[in-house]
Every structure is written in structure tokens, then in C-alpha cells.
Amino acid sequence: MKELISLFTSAIVFGSVILFGATGEILTEKSGNLNLGVPGIMYLGGIAGLVSAFFYEASAAHPVPFVAVLISLLCAFAAAALGGLIFSFLTISLRANQNVTGLTLTIFGSGVANFFGGSLNKLAGGVGQISVSVASSGYRAVTPLSKMGPVGELLFSYGFLAYLAVIVAIAVQLFLNRSRAGLNLRAVGENPGTADAAGIDVTKNKYLATCIGAGISGLGGLYYVMDYTKGTWANDGTIEGLGWLAVALVIFATWRSVNAIWGAYLFGLLFWVYLYIPGLARSTIELFKMLPYLVTIAVLIIVSLRNRKENQPPASLGLAYFREER
């Protein structure tokens, strides 16, 4: 029982990282922009949060967790949104290919993050690895409810970002399906020409959706750095893998962020399940770690086999819109 609960809690922690990534990407893709820069954006969010918290903790005599959290949260969102802005400018205004631009953004973001993550302490005159304990403690603060036995542990033992991930996912779903602005955004993603004719500002919608979506994705990187690795940095490329998993989760959830919630936790379960199967050889464990990817492939195939209209990606996904070219 205890083991089962710890499996579920680690699955939820893992899932929250990719849930942010996927929710942001769903918002972006609904505007017709396929941003393959999610890993890079998550990197940018993670490193910006870490660096800003680092400087705050280094400069303040008595750093306050709440302030550290607030600063790093804003910086992470802003840096990730800036990544989205680069992508938007190149693909929307300059009509560069979205896939190639996204991949470049991933290279760039991972370069920036690993460079500063690995050498920030050296640049600031210190030694060893960077660590932000105050901010991290703020992110990992839990309410007394988490002490209420198994149920408390299962439901209340996470930092506030894990709950924020769920709230944002639901909010994005409501926004897209229950608001006029969301309807406009979906129209842009399905058929920008028609949306334009109906008086919807295509460029503005695409820019906003991509930048805000990137900001949300970036929080996944922040959660990973502050909660998952407890305010430290490792140049091991984990965020990149998680970022691609977030892209996969978008498909898995068939572009519905509410589906992404349980999908994310399922991915987390699949990722950690090997820890709870006794007697596995180390080599077999590596095979078990394929599970989330194999499941995604299976979902991809099933979705394409069933070919149902409501499970398809936005019709103009990946295409640039140029009014004069109709």
C-alpha cells in the first residue's frame, strides 16, 4: 500500500512537469502553430527561474521564500514567453518553416539553459553547482493536510505548482471551448483565411496564443527545477526528454487539455512502474522505460486508424498564413 502510494505520488510529480508543457502546446497548436521548441522553452523557463532565484538569494540578506517564488515564477514565464516570441516572429511575421524553427528553438534553449546552469556559479565567482534552497523550499511547501494519512499524502503532498498545472489545464479547456475569444482562436487554427474574412485578427491571435502557450510550457521547466530536482541543475538532458514527452502528450490528449491531466499522470505511472516491479535486471529496466513512448506510438496509430473528426489536429496546423497568397 505504502509503495503504491509512493508510485502514484511520483507519477503525479512527473506528470505535472509534462502537463504544463502539453497545456501550453495545446494552446499554441490550437492557433495553428506547431511549436517543436517545447523542450527548449521548458529549458528557458527552468533556467530563468533558477537564475532569478539565485540572484535574489545572493543579493538579499534574509531571502523570503514567498518573494523568491514570485520572482522566479514571473521570470520563468517571461523567459519562456520570450522564446515563444522568437518563434512567433520567425514563423508568423517572417513565415519561416515551423518545424525547423521549433527545432532551432530547442537547440537554442537547451544551449542557453545548460550553459548558464553549468557555469553560472563560476561566472558569479563561486564553486560547484548552483543551488537555490530558499526558493525551492517555497515551491515545495505543503499544507498540514498532507499529514493526514495515505489520502493526505496522495492528494496534498505536492508543491503549489502541481495544483496550478491542473487549474491551468482546466482553464485552457474552458477558454477554448466556452469563450468567444477561444472560439476565435480555434477558427484561426482551423482556417485562418475564413477567420480573417470574419474580421478576426489572425496575426494577433497567433502571436498571443504562441507566447502565452510558451509561458505555460515554461512553467513545466520551472516545476522540474524547483520541485523535482529541488532547486539544483544537472546538465543531463532530462528536460529535453520531458519536453518531447509533452509534445507527445498533446497527441495523446487529442488536443484537449483536460485529457492531458490524466494522460500526464498515466505517463508518470508508466515511467516509474519499473521501480515497483521487484527483481528486474538493470538492462530490463531500460526496456521498461520505453513504455511511455510505445504507448504514445500506439495512440498515434489508433487515432489515425479511427480517423474521427473530433480527434484530429487543427486543420491548418504547421502552415503559415499569408493573406495575399490565397
Added chain:
Amino acid sequence: MSTNSHEHSEPLFRISKRTGISAPKAWIIRGIALLMALVVSGLVIFAIVKLNPTKVYIAMFEGAFGTPKRSWVTIRDTMMMLCIAIGLAPAFKMRFWNIGAEGQILMGGIATAACMIYGGKAALPTPLLFALMLVTSVAAGAVWGMIPGVFKARWNTNETLFTLMMNYVAIQLTSFCVSKWENPYGSNSVGIINQLTQKGWFPAIFGQPYTLNVIIVMALTVAMFIYLKYSKHGYEIAVVGDSENTARYAGISVRKVYVRTMALSGAICGIAGFLAVSGASHTISTSTAGGRGFTAIIVAWLAKFNTFVMILISFLLIFLEKGAIEIASRYNLNDYASQIITGIILFFILGSEFFINYKVNFRRRHN
């Protein structure tokens, strides 16, 4: 005065599609973009290490060509990048988003490493061993490329994500093999394979260990150029890439083209894995592909699938990588600086394509 209201209604600039652009003019635009990118990267480096940018570029040059050995490593890595880009070219020309080169390289690498390890133990004669390595790595890469190709052809399964996921499956397979073959036990790495016997290592030709890499990749460069430009298959790829419906109307079997081209694309990436293991590192790990499968996509795309232009672009990227690594090691920083610079330069080159395809007309003054 009466024209004032007109002036206000006309936007500051408008954009129109160019009907055609002369090749020199296009290259001037790309050159300007590259120059701007170098200036911006220079500023970034200056901001970090406070080093005069021109000195930075001299140091970078030394990093790439400072010694004959460094020059050869630069050439070797250029060939590796070029090989992957050549493999990706037919797929991308067909508008098939093969993001799975990483996985295809790793599969080729695993096959090569397996041949080296087991073939070395069985004391196979060298020619046979090489033939075996080539055939298995080609086959492994081809299968890995064909799987998403078949599903795309049959059920229109999204290939971008399928190939992406196949990368991670291949990475886990590599980890699996590494833990099976680890040497010494418990190190979680394969170590240098056949260090003493050098079985299955590329032989040195003209005294250089990487001559064979250059020969193989150059042959592929020429062959792929001809294949894409002058063969019937190449024509079919171009038609399918332009419009699937046109291809079908012209009697081309689109499904067949998808599967065949992806097998070819994967096979060449498999050869890249063969080069990486047998011709360069003599080991296998999950970082054997090292993100080059992604960077090569950009190489192929920017070169518009012209394999000779790819030589230039791969060389530029590898030069920057080596240079940035040199800067990083001189200042005790880490290698990821090279990714930042690569990213900046690619952003600029990608953006410059706009000014090649479109013309910006500024509002004319009326006085």
C-alpha cells in the same frame, strides 16, 4: 494637404511575393544574415567572457584548425553531419518530416557495435566484418525509418511525432545494449571496443584515420545529388513533396514512394551510425547521435536539399561548434555555448529566407 488622409491609410510597408530572385542577390541576403548573426553571437560572447569579439573569432578558428589533429576532427564531424543531412534530404524533399534521424543513427550504431563485439570475439576476417557492419547498420537504419513510413503510407499516421517517439525507443534500446555489453562490469559504458586488436575500426588511409569517412560521405553526396536530380525516383519524390494529389493523378504510387524513400533515408542515417561507431568513437552510448539528427534537419532544409550546399552549411555549424568549445574550455565554461551560437545563427538564416522570398515595399513619400 489633401493627400494627407491617403498617406495615413497606406501602411508603412507592405509585403509582396518576389517572382524570382537572382542567385547572387539571394546569397548576398544570406551573407548579410550570417554577418548579423556573427555580430550578435560576438556580443553574446563578449557579454559573458568580456573578450574582444575579434579575438573570440580568432580563438574559435584555432579551436577548429589550430593543429592538424583538430582540423581532422573538424573534417570528421563535418562528414558525420553531412552524412545525416544527406540521409534526411530525400525524406524532407518528399515533405515527410523525419525527425527520427537520432534513432536511425543509434540503430545503425548498435548494429555496428554488435558486429564489432561479436565479430571481434569470433575473429572474423576483416573484409567480412566490414561487409557485415555495413549491411547490418544499413538494414537497422532502414527498418527504423520504414516503420513510420509504412504507417504514414497506409493510414496517414502523423510522421513527425511517430519518428520522434522512435528516437526514444532507440535510445532505450541503446541503454539496454550498453548495460548488456558494459565493459568493465558496472561502469555502465561499453568502453572502447576492441581497443587492442582494433578489429572493425576504420583503417588509416594516407596516414589519416578519417580518410575513409571522407571518401564514403563524399560518394554519398554525389550519389544523392544525382539520385534526387536526375533519377526517376528523385522526380517522384519531388512530385509527392509538391502535391500528393498530383502524384496520384500522374500514376505515381504514393505509398510505395513513402516507404521506399523512408527506407533509403533511414539506411543512410544507419550508415551515419556506422561511421560514428566504427569510424570515429569506437564505442556506443546514448549520446552517439548527440542531437546531430536534429541539427542535420536544419542543414538539409537550409540547403534546399542540394547536397553540395549541405557541405558548406555542415562545415559552418561544425566550425562554430569547435570554436565555441575552444572558447568555453579557455574560460572554464561549458561546451553548451556552441549550442547558443548555433541557435542564434540558425535563427538569422531562417529569418533571412523571408527576404529572399518576399519583398518589403516601404510607403513612398508623396512630396
